[in-house]
Structures are given as structure tokens and as C-alpha cells.
Amino acid sequence: MSIQIRITLNEGLYLKDPQDSKLGKNIIQHSILLIDEFGFESFTFKKLAERIGSTEASIYRYFENKHLLLIFLVNWYWEWVSYLIEINTMNVSDARVKLKIIIHSFVFAPKDNPGVEYVNESKLHNIVISEGVKAYHTKDVDKENSKGFFRSYKNLANMVSTVISEISPQFKYPYALATNLFEMSNNHIYFANHLPRLTDVSVNGNKVDEVETMLNYFADKLLSS
Amino acid sequence: MSIQIRITLNEGLYLKDPQDSKLGKNIIQHSILLIDEFGFESFTFKKLAERIGSTEASIYRYFENKHLLLIFLVNWYWEWVSYLIEINTMNVSDARVKLKIIIHSFVFAPKDNPGVEYVNESKLHNIVISEGVKAYHTKDVDKENSKGFFRSYKNLANMVSTVISEISPQFKYPYALATNLFEMSNNHIYFANHLPRLTDVSVNGNKVDEVETMLNYFADKLLSS
DNA sequence: TTTAAAATGATAGTAACACTATCATAAAAA
DNA sequence: TTTTTATGATAGTGTTACTATCATTTTAAA
Numbered sequence: 001m002s003i004q005i006r007i008t009l010n011e012g013l014y015l016k017d018p019q020d021s022k023l024g025k026n027i028i029q030h031s032i033l034l035i036d037e038f039g040f041e042s043f044t045f046k047k048l049a050e051r052i053g054s055t056e057a058s059i060y061r062y063f064e065n066k067h068l069l070l071i072f073l074v075n076w077y078w079e080w081v082s083y084l085i086e087i088n089t090m091n092v093s094d095a096r097v098k099l100k101i102i103i104h105s106f107v108f109a110p111k112d113n114p115g116v117e118y119v120n121e122s123k124l125h126n127i128v129i130s131e132g133v134k135a136y137h138t139k140d141v142d143k144e145n146s147k148g149f150f151r152s153y154k155n156l157a158n159m160v161s162t163v164i165s166e167i168s169p170q171f172k173y174p175y176a177l178a179t180n181l182f183e184m185s186n187n188h189i190y191f192a193n194h195l196p197r198l199t200d201v202s203v204n205g206n207k208v209d210e211v212e213t214m215l216n217y218f219a220d221k222l223l224s225s
Numbered sequence: 226m227s228i229q230i231r232i233t234l235n236e237g238l239y240l241k242d243p244q245d246s247k248l249g250k251n252i253i254q255h256s257i258l259l260i261d262e263f264g265f266e267s268f269t270f271k272k273l274a275e276r277i278g279s280t281e282a283s284i285y286r287y288f289e290n291k292h293l294l295l296i297f298l299v300n301w302y303w304e305w306v307s308y309l310i311e312i313n314t315m316n317v318s319d320a321r322v323k324l325k326i327i328i329h330s331f332v333f334a335p336k337d338n339p340g341v342e343y344v345n346e347s348k349l350h351n352i353v354i355s356e357g358v359k360a361y362h363t364k365d366v367d368k369e370n371s372k373g374f375f376r377s378y379k380n381l382a383n384m385v386s387t388v389i390s391e392i393s394p395q396f397k398y399p400y401a402l403a404t405n406l407f408e409m410s411n412n413h414i415y416f417a418n419h420l421p422r423l424t425d426v427s428v429n430g431n432k433v434d435e436v437e438t439m440l441n442y443f444a445d446k447l448l449s450s
Numbered sequence: 451t452t453t454a455a456a457a458t459g460a461t462a463g464t465a466a467c468a469c470t471a472t473c474a475t476a477a478a479a480a
Numbered sequence: 481t482t483t484t485t486a487t488g489a490t491a492g493t494g495t496t497a498c499t500a501t502c503a504t505t506t507t508a509a510a
Contacts, residue, residue, distance in 0.1 A: 039364030139264030139417045154422045194366045197379045200398045
């Protein structure tokens with residue numbers, strides 16, 4: 001027996017739900033591996049098809065194009081982090097402790113199991129770090145946004161902002177702080193790995209606790225009275 | 226007579242310096258307009274060539290590909306902001322005032338003239354807001370970084386971090402705060418325009434002073450003792 | 451168990467994109 | 481005036497991002 005998590009995502013993101021079939025799960029699993037390996041720009045449906053022993057045409061039956069697949073994956077991550085935060089803060093009453101758990105989840109999400117068998121959460125996190133912003137930096141943002149493609153991020157931001165407001169009701173920027181903690185987490189892990197002169201923290205392999213410490217410091221300071 | 230600013234950029238970014246010829250300047254000028262208009266993904270050298278009455282081949286004599294052109298433009302922006310900060314803080318001794326000027330420059334850079342005739346700084350700022358992160362979110366970051374393609378950003382971050390350390394010498398994250406103020410500025414202008422539920426500020430046309438107020442609040446709070 | 455329906459595979463094809471090469475012509479410098 | 485350099489014109493190649501069609505396999509219904 002295994003715990004089965006089913007992540008519910010906006011139906012507009014796919015043509016056919018990839019969670020419903022072997023091929024679909026293969027697409028998710030190996031697109032994560034391939035994007036992580038080659039980067040989003042060099043990733044193609046053809047390569048993916050070859051890797052999983054299928055064809056381009058078959059993949060196009062699930063996703064309109066690779067950009068929607070990226071949005072799908074990033075949404076998955078947002079939902080996954082939200083889920084982790086929810087179960088880990090369930091019995092916590094102190095909002096300050098909740099925020100610490102949230103920050104921990106932003107930074108360490110991939111480490112906390114249980115996950116979904118065909119999703120490598122750690123590599124998915126890498127993708128979010130390296131390619132995530134491309135999901136919403138498009139000329140079609142507004143159209144995609146109106147279809148609800150970023151609702152998972154908004155829900156996450158909303159949840160975090162609620163905790164922030166609980167800590168400090170008079171704080172004027174709960175949403176901005178929420179998204180900023182998330183973006184900073186990804187950004188500074190990326191900077192530490194590739195552009196270290198743009199940050200003060202360093203990351204050794206998977207040890208990202210300096211990032212966590214920094215985010216906690218920022219949050220505490222901003223919410224202090 | 227006009228004031229001539231010449232921005233010096235890493236030579237590896239171009240094959241032939243576009244600032245040296247009419248065609249080169251045309252490429253810069255109209256690539257900014259076209260990327261702003263169509264977005265980076267839909268922007269092609271062919272479209273650019275048609276727009277300026279030249280040919281693809283000629284454009285390829287200046288830039289290896291459109292990704293390097295983007296890095297070129299983003300570097301231009303970083304240099305331009307650095308330049309503005311430098312002249313506007315020249316006679317300012319109070320570091321806190323300097324930081325305010327820096328934040329103002331991040332948010333309002335395009336408004337402050339004089340500029341370069343063939344560069345629309347306002348639209349260049351739009352590009353940095355919408356596409357800027359793509360400059361360094363590539364599989365080739367490390368290679369490009371080793372060629373110095375992001376040095377302008379590092380210099381800017383370094384300059385800002387110096388001011389931050391002047392304000393608060395014991396503050397542990399001067400570089401992170403510096404880059405975060407810059408990224409937050411761009412991010413929240415973008416969010417306000419396209420994903421308003423991810424922020425608390427709003428932007429009306431060119432009125433971005435709510436963003437400025439927020440950044441000042443964050444900086445002040447983080448650097449308070 | 452047979453039959454129908456749905457999913458996948460195999461193959462082919464198209465338009466656009468990202469280039470590279472070659473040669474002619476125009477402009478600038480020597 | 482000659483020579484160099486910059487640009488234009490044209491053509492061509494491989495890849496990407498799809499779409500279409502039909503055969504085959506798998507699954508579900510009768």
C-alpha cells in the first residue's frame with residue numbers, strides 16, 4: 001500500500017490529463033528529467049518522445065506545446081508546496097512558527113516526502129529555480145492568467161499572506177512579502193550556484209540552510225514592531 | 226550640441242560594436258521596440274531586418290543570436306541605471322539618502338534623462354521588467370558568466386551593497402538586499418500590471434510610486450537597528 | 451467473447467526559425 | 481584613385497513546432 005497523492009490542476013493546462021495514463025505519467029516524469037538536464041530552451045517534444053519511446057504526435061495529444069507543459073509543471077510544484085505547508089502547519093497555532101515552516105518548505109520542499117512516484121520533486125524544484133519565472137514572463141500572461149493558469153501561485157501567496165497578517169496585522173505588504181520570500185528563495189539558490197557575487201549566501205550541494213536563515217531574518221525583521 | 230553618452234559593454238556580447246554604425250544603432254533601436262511590442266519569444270532577426278530595411282545576414286554580423294542581443298540590452302540597462310545613480314548621488318553624503326536615490330532610479334530610471342537618442346529607455350525598462358530574467362536563466366549561465374556577461378549587474382549590486390553597508394555595517398546581507406531591491410522593483414511592477422493578486426501595490430500607467438514607497442519601507446525596516 | 455471505442459504508434463508533411471555561405475555593390479578610408 | 485570595409489541580395493541547410501492521416505494496439509461495453 002502506498003499513499004496516493006493526486007494533484008488537481010487547471011484543466012486548461014492539458015488536452016488530456018496526463019495523470020490518467022501510463023504515457024501521461026511518462027511524459028511528466030521524463031519532461032522533468034529532460035528539462036533539468038538540458039534546460040527549457042533545448043528541450044523539445046521530439047527529444048522527449050525519443051526518450052520515452054513514443055512519438056511527438058502522442059505527446060501533442062496531452063500538451064498543446066512545451067510552454068503549457070512548463071506551466072503545468074510549475075503549477076504542480078506550487079500545489080505540492082502548498083500541500084506540504086498545509087500538512088505541516090496543521091496543528092500549529094503560532095503564526096510565527098507557521099511562517100518558519102513555510103520558509104522551510106520553500107527552501108527544502110523536495111526533501112520532504114511522501115511524493116508522487118513519477119515526479120522527482122528535487123529536480124522539479126531545480127526546474128522551478130532555473131526556469132520557473134518563464135512560466136509567467138510571456139506576452140500571453142494576461143490571456144493565460146484569465147484562464148486561471150497561475151491560480152495555484154495566487155493561492156499559495158494568499159495562504160502565506162494570511163499567516164503574515166496574523167503575525168502583524170498592520171503590515172502593509174503581506175502579498176508582496178509572501179511572493180518575495182518565494183522568489184527570493186529560488187533566486188538566491190540560483191545566484192549562489194551560478195552568480196555568487198549577487199548574493200551573500202552560499203549553497204553546498206543540497207545544503208541550503210543559509211538561504212533559509214536569510215529568509216527567516218528578512219521576515220522577522222520586516223514583521224518586527 | 227547634444228550630450229553624448231557612450232555605454233561601454235563587454236566586447237564578447239557582440240561581433241561588431243553596434244554603437245559604431247548607423248545599422249548597428251538601428252538594430253539596437255528597433256530591437257527594443259520590437260521586443261517590447263511582440264515579446265522576446267516572438268522576436269526574430271528576420272522581423273527586425275524587415276523593420277529596418279536590412280537583412281538577416283547583416284544583423285548576424287553584429288550579434289551571434291537573439292539571446293546575446295537580449296543580454297546586450299539588459300547590460301545596457303544595468304549600465305544606464307548605474308550611470309544615473311552615480312551622477313545623482315555624486316554630491317550626496319548621507320548613505321540613507323543615497324539608497325533612496327538608488328531605489329528611485331530602479332523604479333523610475335526611464336524617466337530621468339538625458340539618454341541616448343536611439344535608445345528608448347522607457348521601453349528598455351519594460352523589456353528588463355518582462356524579459357530581463359531570461360538573460361541569465363539559461364543552461365549557459367556559467368559559460369556566459371565566465372565571459373563577464375553579467376559584470377554590469379554585479380557592479381551595480383556591488384555599488385548598492387556598499388551603500389547598504391554604509392548605512393548598517395553589521396547588516397549581513399548587503400548583496401542580497403541590493404539585488405532583491407532591484408528584482409523586487411521589476412517583479413512588482415510586472416505583478417501589478419499582470420498578476421495583481423501577487424502583490425499589494427498598484428501601478429497606473431507610469432505611476433509607480435507605490436512600488437517606490439514599498440521598496441523604501443522594506444529597506445528602512447531591514448536596516449533599522 | 452465479440453464488438454466497438456479510445457489510445458497510441460508510424461509516417462509524412464508544412465511553415466517558420468536559426469542560422470551559414472557566396473557574391474555583388476556601395477560607402478568609407480588610405 | 482585604389483583598396484578596404486560594410487552592407488545587401490540571394491540561396492541554402494538543418495531543426496523546431498507543429499498538423500494530418502491511417503494503422504494498430506489496448507481498453508471497455510455489449
